[in-house]
Amino acid sequence: MKADGAVIVFDGVCAxxxxxxxxxxxxxxxxxxxxxxxxxxxxxxLLMAHGLDPDDPLSFLLVEGGTAYTDTDAIVRVISGLGGAWRLAGAARWIPTALRDRGYRWLARNRYRWFGRHETCFLPTLEQRGRFLD
Known part of the structure; x- marks a missing residue:
């Protein structure tokens, strides 16, 4: 499958x-x-191409239109990109990035402890499979 459009890189074992x-x-x-x-x-x-360590996954990555977005910039962009009322999430851009990202990093460091970890990566349904690159 070609990686056209917006691609979200996620931690497949993180609940x-x-x-x-x-x-x-x-x-x-x-x-x-x-x-x-x-x-x-x-x-x-994709992580390596954008300077992120794939063995220390503390960043969320969105690659859209050849540009990489990480952490809360990526999250706000993704949610706003859903359209409709979700565009209101763009108001979060008014919160300073350093403050948003500090909260995100705290959550990312504790995500396995608080939410759990799967032994295998998330498996899409047959209908969803075309949206996954691997």
């Missing part, structure tokens, strides 16, 4: 991250986003 992907699959009715687990070849190469 919170898997719920995030399921949320996006439900609300991204236009199929705007594609997904790549950081444990897969596509996700790993």
């Amino acid at each position: 919170l991250c898997s719920r995030w992907v399921r949320f996006l699959l439900r609300f991204d009715r236009k199929g705007r986003y594609r997904f790549a687990a950081m444990q897969g070849a596509h996700g790993r190469s």
Whole structure:
């Protein structure tokens, strides 16, 4: 599959991250986003190409239009990109990035402890499979 469009790289064994992907699959009715687990070849190469360590996954990555967005900039952009009332999430851009990202990093460091970890990566349904790069 070609990696055209917006690609979200997520931690496939993180329970919170898997719920995030399921949320996006439900609300991204236009199929705007594609997904790549950081444990897969596509996700790993995207992380490395954008200066992120695939073996220390504390960043969320969105690659859209050839530009990489990380952490809360990526999250706000993704949610706003769902359209409709979700665009209101763009108001979060008024919160200083350093403050938003500090909160994000705190959550990212504790995500396995608080939300759990799966032994295997999130597996999409047959209908969802075309939205995943690996």
